[in-house]
Amino acid sequence: MSTLTLITGGSRGLGRNTALHVARAGGDVLLTYRGNAEQAHAVVAEIAALGRTAVALQLDTGAVSGFADFSERLRTALRDTWRRERFDHLVNNAGHGDTASIADTTEAQFDRLVDVHFKGVFFLTQALLPLIEDGGRIVNVSTGLTRFAYPGYAAYAAAKGAVEVLTRYLAKELGARGIAVNTVAPGAIETDFGGGVVRDNPEINRQLAGITALGRVGVADDIGAMVASLLGDANRWVTAQRIEVSGGQAI
Secondary structure, eight states, X not given: OOOEEEETTTTSHHHHHHHHHHHHTTOEEEEEESSOHHHHHHHHHHXXXXXXXXXXXXXXXXXXXXXXXXXXXXXHHIIIIISOSOEEEEEEOXXXXXXXXXXXXXXXXXXXXXXIIIIHHHHHHHHHGGGEEEEEEEEEEOOGGGTSOOTTOHHHHHHHHHHHHHHHHHHHHHGGGTOEEEEEEEOSEXXXXXXXXHHHOHHHHHHHHHTBTTSXXXXXXXXXXXXXXXXXXXXXXXXXXEEEESSSBTO
């Protein structure tokens, strides 16, 4: 039986890239999207072209009230598409950027960042624990900004820092089930994240490349490949770790 990976925010950016790497490695994918169904179903088609099976389900990871309904829709997809009751891997990837100085951050901005990047991760993982296979994997996507600081990212990075602590507690509490839990923390990446600021602003791109040991900013393939590798047997003994994938940014 092939492995089955649930990736939140799998319709674009790092989530899409991770989904394609999982499929290329022989796994099937459940991906979630918040609003762009067309984009999500395009990823499903890409995965089908690779000879694997994928299903896209709508989910707002910042709305805990919708998690019970999502769990039921997920159970239906598992039964109808794969004839199984559980999946193997959970990748908590969904997120958004919202840049503001501490002085200018509004409560609404703060709440949405925490709801999506921490509260949602906590309670979605809680809701899905009965559906994750023993011996499975969980990967939480964080950010290099929990180690190095850039003005404007305080609330975002603080929420991600909470997820890094949560990762260690999940690893401790789920270890008896053989479930490995890790954090992947990307550095600056050329995607549409934050309005494409790294991808589309040549000056910022050059500045970040200049403080990165490997001499460039990252691309989605740098992250998707790393996440997919953590789901494979070669990394079965890695748990409770924060793995920064930044090319040596700000060292």
